[in-house]
Structure formats: C-alpha cells, structure tokens
Amino acid sequence: MAFEGLTERLQNAIGKLRRKGKISESDVKEVMREIRLALLEADVNFGVVKDFVKTVRTRAVGSEVLESLTPAQQIVKIVNEELVKVMGQESVPLNKSPKIPTVIMMVGLQGAGKTTTASKLALKLKNEKHARPLMIAADVYRPAAIDQLKTLGQENDLPVFDMGTDVSPVKIVEEGLKVAQENKNDYVFIDTAGRLQIDEKLMQELTDIQKLATPDEVLLTVDSMTGQNATEVAEGFNEQLNITGVILTKLDGDTRGGAALSIRAVTGKPIKFIGQGEKMDDLDVFYPDRMASRILGMGDMMTLIEKA
Amino acid sequence: KKSRQGFGAKINALLANFRHVDEDFFDDLEETLIESDVGFETAVKISDELQDEVKLRNAKSKSDVSDAIVEKLVDLYEKEGQEEDNTLHFAKNGPTVFLFVGVNGVGKTTTIGKLAHKYQQEGKKVLLAACDTFRAGAIEQLDEWAQRVDVDIVKKPAQSDPAAVVFDAVKRAQTEDYDVLLVDTAGRLQNKVNLMNELAKIKRVIKREIPDSPQEVLLALDATTGQNALTQAKQFKDVTEVSGIVLTKLDGTARGGIVLAIRNELHLPVKLVGLGEQMDDLRDFDAEKFVYGLFKDLVAQTAK
C-alpha cells in the first residue's frame, strides 16, 4: 500500500534535518513535499492541501524554527497545530432550541448514512438525556426508505412519523411538526432523501423544508471515504442550506478520512459526530486531534514529535 | 479503429485549447488528475510519461506537442486495457448467477434493480435473492425493486442466515428455469473479517450448487470514493474473486478516477456505470468516454 511508507517517509525527511541541526528553506521544502503527499494520499482536497502547506511553510521558515535546535520537531508540531486548528479546537455539542422541539434536519448525498445516523442520534439523546425524540420520514423517493426508518424506530423504541410516499416531503414535515407539538416531543429528526448537491429541484425541496421547519441543526452527513470531491459537495450543500454541522460516517473502515479536513476548510462548520459502525451505539463525539493523527497516518503524532 | 480515432480527436480538441504546453501544463494536468481521484502516484506517472514523450520527440510546435500527448495517452490507455474484458458473462446453459458485493451504501441494491429491469426487458426470466438480511429495510428495498421492474424474488425474514437465502434462491433458479439470478448482499467494510468470511461463504454456497457460477462477482464502487476504493477492490477481490466493477453515482460531480489506479494495479475492469437512481440509469462502461471525462476539466480551466 502506498500509505505504509508514510510515517517512515516523514521520519526520513525529518531525520535528515535532525542531523543537520540548523535548516534552510530548501530543507523545509522537502519536508513540506512529504506532508503534501501524505495529505493527498489521505484524500485531502488538492486545493486545501495547497493552502495548508503554504500556511505551515510560512510558519516553518519563520525564525523560531530555523534557529531552533530541534527544527524537525518544530515542523511536525506546527503541522499538528495547524491541522487541529483547521479541524476545530474542540468538539462542538448539538445545538439546542430554547423551546421544544429542537429540530434536526439530516442532509447529504445518497447512501452517506443519514437515516442510520438520525436513528443513532435520536437513541443517544433518549438514552443519555431522557429525550423524547420524533423521527419524520421525509424520504419518499428511495425504495423502502420509510420501512428502513420505521424498522430502526421499532427496534429502538423511537416513534416515527410518516405519511407514505404519495405526499410531498414538505407536507410530511409540516404535519410531522404538528404531531411533535401535540406530543411535546423535545427533539425532531427530519430524515431527507439523499441527493446530489447539483440537483436543483431536490435542493430546492430541502430549502423549502428548511424554511418551513426552521431547524436548529442542518447536519450534512458525509461518507468518510469521500475523495477529492468532498469540497464540492460540502460547498454545494453549505451554500444552499447554510449547514450547521457535519457528521462523518463509516470511520470504522480503514480510510484516512482526509475529507474531514477538506470539509472543515471549505465550510468552517464543525464536525459534530462520527459514525463508527452500523449498530445503533456506533456513534461518537468528534475529536479534532484524533482526526488529525488519523489523516496523517500517525497513530500518535506526539511520539513522532518526541522522536524527531 | 474508429473508436480510437474518436478518443484521439476529442483529446486533440481538448489540447488545442492550450496556449502553451509547458511546465504549467503538466502541473495543471497533474492537478486535474489528482482532483479526479486517480491518486497521486498515478497522476505523477501519467504526467511524467507524457512529459518524457514530448521531450523524446523534441516536440517544439504546439501541434507536435499535442500530437505526442494524444498518442501517448491513447497508448497508455490501451496498454492497460489490453486484456480488459468488460463484458458480462453468461452461463452456457442453466441459470446465470451474478453476486453483488461492496461496502455500505455504494449502490448494490439499486444496481440490481436496474440490471433486473434491463434483463426483464430483454425477455429474460430474472430472479433476485435478498441476502442482505441485516440492514434495516434492506429486504423491503429489494422487494420494492422486484415489484417495480416485475421480477421474482427469494427472501426470508430479517436476520436470517444469508447463506440459507442464497441456497434457496439457487435451487429455485435451477428448478424453475430462471435465466438470471442476481444476488444482493449486505454492505460491509473490507476490514471486517467476520463479514468478509460471511461473503466468502455465500459465494461457496453458490459454487457448490452450480460449479461454474457465479459467472460474475461485481464490486460496486461509489465514484465519490477516494483512495480507499483501491483497498476495497483489493480486499473484495481476495475474498470473492471479483470479476468486474460497477462504478455508481457517476451522475454526481466526482469523476471516479480511482478506477484507473485499480485497473493498473489489480486489472479489474469496470463493467457497468450507474448514472442515477432510476431503473434506466445504468450503462455499459465506455472507457474512452470515461478517460476523456477525466481531462475535461482542463479545457474549462484553460478556456478561462
């Protein structure tokens, strides 16, 4: 695998620096090359990588590094700091409305994990906060999308509101919100159909739902295996819906998850949760520093810093 | 060859838009390729080979340079594609079995629906096997496809053993003379050993009942996927001897360039392409169109 030499490569480049003690701008350049490569192989978007490397280089050629006795160590530290900075310093909790219900709208491309994640989140709130969530089945397009949500609802004792597939999603949401008011549900999850960010008609539908429901959260669900296209997708959804947060799914796989960096960089919106499996309890809070290490392919960035 | 000229002409037209072919050109080319998800190494390799070719021929004028590039591109593309067999294979007699595999949410079930529709339209007798007994609503989803395109389905209650479902389906396909059996499986990430073993078992059951089958093991890959698709292809190939790829969601803005790296490294051909969620949104893979699509952005960039 191309990835395997990554840590080694960085270590080599850094090792050279270490022996030299003082380093020059061209030394920095070489290390930057390796970092650029590492990020690209992790699927961080090309443009994002460019900007990122530029920032790191600017800091690295600053006198503090060039004159330091441990320049390599300094560079890795800068990379780590900048990565965590882009990724958000700490985890951001779910928004909460001052009066019930808090409305959470799930959006994203087809198959990203919206329906599964909505159920996971609803269950988490129920278990941890004694919340009484209602899930609204607003995907009338995908075959058996409603069955999927209802099954997850039944299995986890979470109520699901649906009106079948012959009613418009906007209408379903409207009626669903009424039911939530009546039943005093404190959280409402709107499960929308997957769609492409370039599908004008379906994006308009989301805008209509958003206008009607004025959600406290519009969560863009993104498959962590997404490649270079992550920026375009995230920008598309963000420009049209002004999303409030991101959920990265399928991180139980072996992807580096560079999409996380790309999405944060272009939207500035926090990644709030990560999906780590198909089961209902496979949902975790997002930690920027852990994601940073994962993207660079270093189990423990600090170890490398110490070695450097 | 007609098609080769078509491809060459398209690339030529594309290159005609460049004011100069210089260092910047190759940087742009590399960038375009990387942004199509072909991967860093493949991008650099292609770009380097093209650069060498231009030097080798000592091409100076714009047309010399673009000729060199076109020929080299076509070569590169044809070289890797030589033994590529991107047709689907059918049994000489008895039912043909296609097994669908892939990670979660890539489009396995939808592709089966589309393919069932195609074969049904061609007058074939089609049977579906609902072996995703795990994911909520998966059986209902395939069932709805079966009804929509008017084909038969074998299913058992949720959580049943998928190997038992496939066994029943193969038996029924044999005894009731179905032409095609399409087997849906649950999505699974390639690093989940238990789930990969389960898949191997499904395949073994099929093979035990009909020794020449499955005629195709099709790996569904989402065009939006980045470098991880290579690992997916490797692992699924190891476990189930994948015979071809279905590249889904190419109607989106992702180019699916990773299949180039997959072809180079694993020699797995793309056989089908998904272009939407409807039953007609399935195409045979057109390699030239695909390769051309990878470079198309370059035109847009330089036209500015």
Ligand SMILES: Nc1nc2c(ncn2[C@@H]2O[C@H](COP(=O)(O)OP(=O)(O)OP(=O)(O)O)[C@@H](O)[C@H]2O)c(=O)[nH]1
């Ligand atoms: N391994 C893994 N699988 C996941 C995760 N989240 C979702 N999935 C799986 O991904 C597939 C798609 O999930 P869905 O919840 O149906 O995705 P969706 O975005 O609602 O899909 P559409 O409604 O078709 O757009 C299913 O097989 C899920 O079980 C995760 O964190 N890890």
Ligand SMILES: Nc1nc2c(ncn2[C@@H]2O[C@H](COP(=O)(O)OP(=O)(O)OP(=O)(O)O)[C@@H](O)[C@H]2O)c(=O)[nH]1
């Ligand atoms: N735009 C687009 N969407 C597609 C395409 N193929 C499938 N989809 C959508 O992608 C989502 C997931 O498709 P499925 O067929 O359920 O995927 P799967 O691989 O069977 O998923 P699991 O069984 O959960 O692993 C659905 O919303 C499909 O409608 C395609 O070619 N283009």
Ligand SMILES: [Mg+2]
């Ligand atoms: Mg869904």
Ligand SMILES: [Mg+2]
């Ligand atoms: Mg499926």
